[in-house]
Amino acid sequence: MATLYRTLSRRSCCHASASLTRTYYSSPLHQYNKYISNLIRSCRLREARALFDTMKHRNAVTWNSMISGYVHRREIVKARQLFDEMPQRDIVSWNLIVSGYFSCRGSRFIEEGRKLFELMPERDCVSWNTVISGYAKNGRMDQALKLFNAMPERNVVSFNAVITGFLLNGDVDLAVGFFKTMPEHDSASLSALISGLVRNGELDMAAGILHEFGSDDDSKDNLVHAYNTLIAGYGQRGRVEEARRLFDEIPDDRGGGEKDQRRFRRNVVSWNSMMMSYVKAGDIVSARELFDRMVERDTCSWNTLISGYVQISNMDEASKLFREMPCPDVLSWNSIVSGFAQNGNLNLAKYFFEKMPHKNLISWNTMIAGYEKNEDYKGAARLFSQMQLEGEKPDKHTLSSVISVCTGLVDLYLGKQIHQLVTKIVLPDSPINNSLITMYSRCGAIVDACTVFNERKLYKDVITWNAMIGGYASHGLAAEALQLFKLMKKLKIHPTYITFISVLNACAHAGLVEEGRIQFKSMVTDYGIEPRIEHFASLVDILGRQGQLKEAMDLINTMPFKPDKAVWGALLSACRVHNNVELAIVAADALIKLEPESSAPYVLLYNMYANLRQWEDAEHVRVLMEEKNVKKQAGYSWVD
């Protein structure tokens, strides 16, 4: 080995720098650097840092790798610390730290990034492009264009960054115009444009551009990127035939022959995107067919097919694929956990969740949402605290589930804590704030619900209004509910069927029979909303509470729905209040048929007979209950 090395060195000794370079590449330092960058690439940042800290000799690459690791994780403070400690920064260090600041949200960070850019001892094209793209991604196209015009030498990346920026702002025409003025585009320019157009829903325009500019020989090399983007775009929107047409336009990559990377041909992403289109369309057969025909599968191919089986609730096939696949990653695990959780098998979901080699935020969110969906609110709350103990920070998806958990648990204490987190994490226009209103009103804290409602000054959508009107209605605050409804109409916010459920409930609580009838009629005639069974249930409730039991019964007999639990329940409780045994028997009978195991109708009937001192009948109900083996459940209240 030593001889070989000497021979090799002698051969190139006339090139001193080449020799030096080789010395570095065969040095332990280079090995360490490579190892650090591998650790960072596999998301093992902590291990990378530990190694970094033990290293006696470091060069700029060592420092920059570590900084880049933090920048990618958006840990700008740690990145900056290293940058400041670094003995000799090169231009890459500067570019990295600037890019780090620009990839963090918030104008403070962007200002700091800009400041550092101004302070740079020298700037190259990458430095300029970093800042241009940074501004573009943060919606500051004015600054991006100013720098674009000011930079000494532009390259194609500078143009592409501007195009992406326009498209992020929804400025489709500006982006297309800009693209057409470019002195030359490469395949990335075309892909950037296509992908932005797809994001803006301009699929037809994207297809036009792809066919107009996609034949340039220069961009042929990686044209498949742009094709793949559009295939996926069609797939996402259920236009699976068009996706397939595009897929068929790309020359087949199978059938041997030498591999020429530059040739325009399908690659694994093309197959995956097409498969995903079928999965989205619910066509698992076609997806499977593609999967079986592929020559080359990657983890994403397996994951896509697994998610397809998860979507159609075929967990047998999904877990079979999961067992067969060579290298399941965190996405594969998450799909399996989600599949079991969504299909009601919480135990298996938990089993896989606990066995995961690596969890990410989505893993936690999936499992918490699974508990929530299966109404195991305590399990969800436990997992949420475990998540925080393990240092994982919740995001809006986590909080959205946990708010529902608070609503389910009627836990105002936890709810208020979550509210604190929400204000730190999401903007006031987030729909999460709507679920806070529901949470507070379910927990009996109508004043807090009202506060959240009023805090949403500019961003009230119809769901916000529905939540608040519903909150008032369920608290029996009919006047407030109706007043808010009036205000909503005045502001020209179109009510939905949910709004009217709350409005009718408010009328029921307040005993406003006539108002209820008027609202019901207005819903149909003024707003063209088809009445649902919930509206009829409310109407039955309204009539029943006022003792208009015959009218209520007539309504049940004539409405266009088969009466459900809520309808008969409303009638039964009205019968109890107004001591109408005859109709009570009818309602109770119907309820028992719908829910044989429920004790409520028996208990209600029993109490009615007892109140009327018809002891024989009461006893009869009790015996019947025993015969049917119905157990009286412990009562619980919605309000803690």
Add this chain to the structure above:
DNA sequence: GTAGGGTTAG
């Protein structure tokens, strides 16, 4: 080790 573009999970 730094700038722009493609597919999968909540």
